[in-house]
Amino acid sequence: MHRPVVGIDLRNVAGSSRGYRRMMNLFYELDRLGSDFEFEWITEPTPLTKAAGLSERTRIVSPRSRMRLMHRPILGHLRPLIWDRTEILHFPTADCWHVPTCKTVVTLHDLAPLHYPEWFFGNKEDEKRYRDHLDRIFKVADRVVTVSEHSRQDLVDQFPTRESKLKVIYQGVGPEFHREEWSDTRKDLFRNNIGAPHGFLLYCGGIDARKNIEFLIEVFRTLTMDPAFRRNLTIVGDVDSSKRGMVDLRSLVKREGLECRVLFPGWISDELLRRYYNAADLFLFPSRMEGFGYAPLEAMACGCPTICSNATSIPETVGQASVLLPPDDPEGWARSIRDLLDDHEKREGLRMKGLDWVKRYDWKETARGFLGVYRETIDLGGQ
Numbered sequence: 001m002h003r004p005v006v007g008i009d010l011r012n013v014a015g016s017s018r019g020y021r022r023m024m025n026l027f028y029e030l031d032r033l034g035s036d037f038e039f040e041w042i043t044e045p046t047p048l049t050k051a052a053g054l055s056e057r058t059r060i061v062s063p064r065s066r067m068r069l070m071h072r073p074i075l076g077h078l079r080p081l082i083w084d085r086t087e088i089l090h091f092p093t094a095d096c097w098h099v100p101t102c103k104t105v106v107t108l109h110d111l112a113p114l115h116y117p118e119w120f121f122g123n124k125e126d127e128k129r130y131r132d133h134l135d136r137i138f139k140v141a142d143r144v145v146t147v148s149e150h151s152r153q154d155l156v157d158q159f160p161t162r163e164s165k166l167k168v169i170y171q172g173v174g175p176e177f178h179r180e181e182w183s184d185t186r187k188d189l190f191r192n193n194i195g196a197p198h199g200f201l202l203y204c205g206g207i208d209a210r211k212n213i214e215f216l217i218e219v220f221r222t223l224t225m226d227p228a229f230r231r232n233l234t235i236v237g238d239v240d241s242s243k244r245g246m247v248d249l250r251s252l253v254k255r256e257g258l259e260c261r262v263l264f265p266g267w268i269s270d271e272l273l274r275r276y277y278n279a280a281d282l283f284l285f286p287s288r289m290e291g292f293g294y295a296p297l298e299a300m301a302c303g304c305p306t307i308c309s310n311a312t313s314i315p316e317t318v319g320q321a322s323v324l325l326p327p328d329d330p331e332g333w334a335r336s337i338r339d340l341l342d343d344h345e346k347r348e349g350l351r352m353k354g355l356d357w358v359k360r361y362d363w364k365e366t367a368r369g370f371l372g373v374y375r376e377t378i379d380l381g382g383q
Contacts, residue, residue, distance in 0.1 A: 003038045003057065004087040004378055006030075007102070010043035011063050012093040022294050023092055024048050025174045029367035031058045037374065040086065088374055096133075098140045103377045105370075106141040108134075110291030110313075111154050112210055119209040119245040138162040142377050145169050145370070147292040150313035167373055171292050172363030176270050179303040179355065180278045190279045195263055198230035201337065202280035202304070204273060205287070205295045207237040209245030212286040212309070212327050214252060219286075221256050222334040231281060231341075234263045236273065277302035282340060282347075285309060286327050293317045297361055300354030305347050307336055321357035323350070 008030075013023055031039060031054050039058040043049060049060055089099060092107040113120040113130055121127040138144065144165045146152050156163045182190075191197055201220070205211055213235065220233040239249045253262045268276070277283065283299035285308040296306045296318050308314050309327040318324070323340070325332050340347050 003036055004374070005038045005040060005085045006034075006088045006090055006374055007040040007042055007061070007086040008090045008092065009063075009095060010041050010049070010092070012095070013043070021048060022171070022174070025172060025363040026092075026366050026370065029363045030370060031055055033364065033367050034371050034374075037371070088377055090370075090374075094133075094137065096137045096140050103142045104140055105143045105145060105373055105377060106137050107145045107147075108137070108151070108155065109147050110151050110289065111158060112289050112291075114158065115289060116210055116245075119243075122244075134159070138165065141165060143167055143373050145373060147171050148313035148316050150316055151291045167369075169366055169369035169373070170361060171294065172366045173294070173297045173301050173358055173361045174363060177274055177277065177298040177301040179301070180274070182278060187279055190275060194234070194265065194276075194279075196232040196234065198232070199281045200232040200234045200263070200279075202234050202236070202276055202283050202299070203285065204236035204276070204283075204298075205285070207235075207239050207241070207246070207249070208243045210288045212288050213249060214247060215327065215330065216284060216286050217249070217252060217256065217258070217262065219284075219330045219333040219337070220262065221258060222330055223337060224258065224261060229338075232261050232263055233258075234265065234276065234280070236265055236268060236276060238267055239264050240266075273298075274302055277304045280304050282307060282337060284333075284337075285314070286333070287311065287314065288327050290314050290317070296322060297358050300358040303351050303355055305340060305350040306354060307333065307340070319357050321350070321353040 008027060010027065013021065027041065035057070037057070040061045041049060041058060042061050042063050044062060045060055086102050088105060089102045090105040094106065094108050096104065096106050098104070113127070117127045121130065138159055142165070144155070144162070145167050146155060147168070147170060149168055152166050152168050155166055188197070191199060203213065203216055207213060217233070223229050235249070250264065253259055277299050280299070283296060283304045283306045285293065285296045285306060287293065287309050289312045291313060293314050296308050296314070299306050300321060306318065306322040308318050308322045308324055310324040311327050315324055323336055325336060340350070
């Protein structure tokens with residue numbers, strides 16, 4: 001039985017940011033469900049690849065033996081030999097290298113750099129290189145997969161002649177995020193251990209300008225003006241790395257006199273993050289732009305009620321299972337937070353909506369979507 005070989009470029013996935021690492025769930029499921037394919041994971045071995053328990057149809061291929069040669073124009077005539085077994089190349093992180101003998105699938109999550117160039121580029125030349133890179137992707141790729149209808153429409157607006165190449169496949173939420181039945185004693189113990197004995201509001205995700213963390217701190221400062229409000233704000237993420245367009249969050253918190261109220265645990269394991277989700281009173285997600293947005297769904301899966309920005313793809317991702325607010329209305333956010341904290345019935349209703357809504361985001365379905373794209377892409381070769 002002939003099984004087409006799909007090469008998947010995991011160089012930027014298997015050991016990268018939390019969002020990219022979430023995507024490893026997709027490749028685990030492709031290995032489990034794609035019995036009519038073979039897969040080559042192009043990456044050096046990492047803890048994420050070693051723990052996968054792969055079938056005999058999937059093997060790890062060092063990029064030193066493959067991808068390095070792709071960057072050398074003088075060796076271009078060798079590319080068909082290097083990729084002689086591979087029928088499809090999948091680039092899940094908006095990269096793309098052309099191999100004439102292979103079909104190409106690229107995943108593009110969003111176009112945030114085009115909408116907020118001041119946060120992503122040091123100069124106009126960098127921005128132009130990015131636009132040229134996107135043009136090259138659409139020229140080379142047989143299929144471009146994006147993660148929401150909002151992102152698809154954004155891509156159509158920017159590249160109207162390439163609409164036929166686009167396909168939407170939603171991401172999933174892994175089983176590592178789930179509701180745990182905690183006693184009040186256990187919850188109190190956890191909150192005491194993290195320095196939030198009176199409860200806490202939670203943010204988890206990237207720390208960059210589009211995530212709107214300064215706004216979140218402003219909302220929290222408004223809440224703390226009420227002496228009866230004793231909860232903490234916990235911001236999970238790498239707050240110490242410098243990002244363009246960001247103020248120093250620790251300095252901001254100190255200037256606002258909130259050092260004892262805002263907690264920065266840094267990056268934490270998924271196991272510990274699940275506990276934070278389970279113990280939090282509310283999850284807050286004020287992002288200005290998302291292609292998809294994993295974190296609110298992870299919070300929902302753990303039974304944590306959410307308040308999210310109504311910007312870009314977020315309403316599509318969270319549906320009616322979250323309170324949605326403009327990302328530039330601190331008083332509105334503070335008011336909604338107070339209302340939810342004061343209304344147990346409303347909070348429980350939101351919790352149940354989230355638990356039900358998040359069931360639709362299954363990595364198995366994501367994998368089935370990509371397997372369909374691979375089959376369609378191979379069929380293109382016969383046309």
